Amino acid sequence: MVGFQRPRVLVLDLDGTLVHTVPDLAAALNRLMAARGLPLFDHPATAAMVGDGVAKLVERAFAARGVAQDGAALAEFSDDYARHAAVESGLFPGVAATLQALAAEGWRLAVCTNKPEGAARSLLDALGLSPLLAAVGGGDSFPVRKPDPAHLLATLDAAGGAPARAVMAGDHANDVQAARGAGLPCIFAAWGYGPPAMAEGAIAVADDIVAMADIARRLLPA
Numbered sequence: 001m002v003g004f005q006r007p008r009v010l011v012l013d014l015d016g017t018l019v020h021t022v023p024d025l026a027a028a029l030n031r032l033m034a035a036r037g038l039p040l041f042d043h044p045a046t047a048a049m050v051g052d053g054v055a056k057l058v059e060r061a062f063a064a065r066g067v068a069q070d071g072a073a074l075a076e077f078s079d080d081y082a083r084h085a086a087v088e089s090g091l092f093p094g095v096a097a098t099l100q101a102l103a104a105e106g107w108r109l110a111v112c113t114n115k116p117e118g119a120a121r122s123l124l125d126a127l128g129l130s131p132l133l134a135a136v137g138g139g140d141s142f143p144v145r146k147p148d149p150a151h152l153l154a155t156l157d158a159a160g161g162a163p164a165r166a167v168m169a170g171d172h173a174n175d176v177q178a179a180r181g182a183g184l185p186c187i188f189a190a191w192g193y194g195p196p197a198m199a200e201g202a203i204a205v206a207d208d209i210v211a212m213a214d215i216a217r218r219l220l221p222a
Contacts, residue, residue: 007108008220009134009161010213011152011184013170014113014120015050016192018095018209019127021115022047023088028081029061032073038065047193051172053114053139054078082119086126092191098209099132106222110159112152114139114174135159146174149181156182167216169206173198185219187212 015021026046033040041049041061049060058077062069099109109132113120117138124130137155139145146152156166168179171192179186180201188199190207199205203219206212 006162006165007106007160008216008222009108009110009156009159009166010102010216011110011112011156011159011161011166011168013168013172013175013189013192014111014115014123016047016171016194017169017175017189018091018111018129019089019123020092021085021089021123022050022193024085025050025057025081027088028077028084029057031080032058032077033061033065035076036067036070038067050193051114051174053145054081054116054119078116078119082116082122085119085123089123089127091127091129092209094209096128098213099129102213102216103132105217107216108134108159108161110135110137110155110161112137112146112155112168112170112175112178114145117141146172147177147181149178149183152178152182152184156184165220167219169212169216171198173200176201187215 012018022043026043030040049057055074058074117140120136120138135155135158142151142154144150163183166184168184169187171189171194176186185203188202188205190205204215206215
């Protein structure tokens, strides 16, 4: 079609970018640890293990306690967390209003997360963000997941977007690496769980989601 232009798309990480999920992750992880007589984790320790999906989170937890992970642990954690993903988790300041403003401007919004899709959608539903999203790509939605750029590209395609008209935002090195591999600029969410060193390779660093949205607008003018 002559003159057709793809919509602007903002692809967002979930944990540590849109939602403060550590309270519920820590609670589920600690129920898993307590059932095995192992020491519990505080929130900073849990946050440091987040970013590569639940399997890695559970693996890291057992490694941190110096014991072998038993065969039932991952399924037990996944089932528990799926049922309690939105008990104490909440949106970071400004998230709802900022996403609503971007949607009103014509942006398409998508979530690309290593969290299982079912848990991600349940959380997004509970927090009222689902109606704003054109796509959700979870850690089990496709054959690969971040930092593989194919995860980001598949999510972007599901949202009806194209790399030339898209921006990624996230708080983890996985987000930066996936974006670079997919040919998208990445805005690093400094308010999230990733240490500042993970911002290497990002096109910009934002201190809050309002600043992130302003950067995205400058990168992709209407």
